[in-house]
Amino acid sequence: MKKFIKIYLEKPELAGLVFLIILTIVFQVQSDGIFLNSRNLQGILGILPEMGLVAIGVTLLMISGEFDLSVGSVFALTPMVMAVLLADGTPFVFAFGAGLLAAMAVGFVNGMLTVRFNIPSFITTLGMLFVARSITVVISGGFPPALPPGAMPKWLFTSFVGPGGMFRMSFLWFVLVAVLMTFLMSRTNFGNWVRATGGFLPAAKSMGIPTARVKVASFMICSVLAGFAGTIQVMRLGAPLPSIGEGMELQAVAAAVIGGTALTGGIGTILGGIIGAVLIRVIDNGLVLVQFDANWFKMALGGLTILAVIVNAWLRRKAKSIKVETDK
């Protein structure tokens, strides 16, 4: 037990993983084995990347000590920018790039406002939640623009691939991003700075880390990933609705927290955020499978989030009380 708790300090996603395994077993048993069959897995994996990409970005940002409540709106804005340009006859590459640039710009503004005026990002991004959503609706002209057929290379993003069409292409993109971001956070100096900035800002500053730039960069990464995720959803659905992504910001925070990310910054892993996102998809899907009223989804998600925070806080306290061994 001591050992487990000690490991927990380095791997805060452990509790989330345990939750995931337990729930998987419960759903598998309750659904008479349907839960883990290939058709159902295909369904889960098909939409996981959308939530997952958002969760990765939000997790990274939370490790740097900041929040982003505008990801749900960016999730809608990015594909809307792309769609409006596509409807106008712009080639896909440019339209897609413009969408991501818009996302990046939102992240930049979020970061600059937060850092320059020293306001809690909770507030700046709450404002941006409304601003970005509003822009989305305005540029859509009130109804989704009609996309020319074949304007989007669905084969590159949403078509089914792999054995038995197990995954969508988006899943491969998701895995690629997940690996890159994990690498960024754990192996690069930038990752070290993000963690230091969120872990203890005065120390990071006094060691000469450009903490303001680190935060702005984190906001931008978070925004771009949310925008990319939204773009994938629009390609899957085929139409750019201005209302997509509503409520996603809080689900993403829930995912990060369930995965062991601390609200105070400095603690957490990308893998944890992904585990959290998978858990959310699993609950959503599992409740339907076991023929539970789907309206319980939010109840389950809320309960799990609170439980995760309690368990994580408890484990952290316990782990801290076990002193490190020294030779002398």
Added chain:
Amino acid sequence: MTEPIIQVKNLHKWYSGVHALKGVSLDILPNETLGLVGDNGAGKSTLIALLSGTEQPSEGEIIMEGRPVRFKGPRDAMNEGIETIYQYNSMVPTMSIARNMFIGREPLKFSFMGIGVMDGKKMATESVKAIADVDLHLRSPNALVGELSGGQRQGVAIARSMYFKSKVMILDEPTNHLGVKETEKVIGFVRSLKGLGITSVFISHNMHQVFACCDRIVAMDRGELVLDKRIEETSIEEVHKVL
């Protein structure tokens, strides 16, 4: 006369209305251990902030080894060989010892525009060595700093400064919140710096600690220097009187 390693000339610092430093001039000689004392709000930390680059002087100049220097940020000061250790600890508790050792100065295998892949192996082995050099023995460089005791943390901070070959080590109340034993250990660290040829500035509210490890004592009061004497020429009573 030996040339001072750092010369501070007529430094002023205003914090929006507060005149925290009122024309401080001070020569710090190579290899001396300077004790800086003064009441709360005397301006000690402000002077340190200017020397360590976290704040910029409103007026006056800093001369390092005969050259005027302008620190735009902490990194500039570090590059000149000035390392600072703070009371609140200049470590990130949620990160490992090895990572803390190299925060902001990570050895990179390769990099592009300043961002690159860290050499984790080097970080681990070098930090074990550096820590052993200050006679602190920790089992694993992967333990989180948050798990260390206050004294151990200051030990790691000092090891870090020595590893990066600091010429001047500034310690701003490093013994705050430490127990008796831990305080003694830190005082021991400070004493050992002299033998290593490192100049140091030690700040404390505790006169006994200052007299236990310093060669010279400088007292500040409301932004000004009010006393500057060799330790053997003064006494705790005299220092208390001027404060």
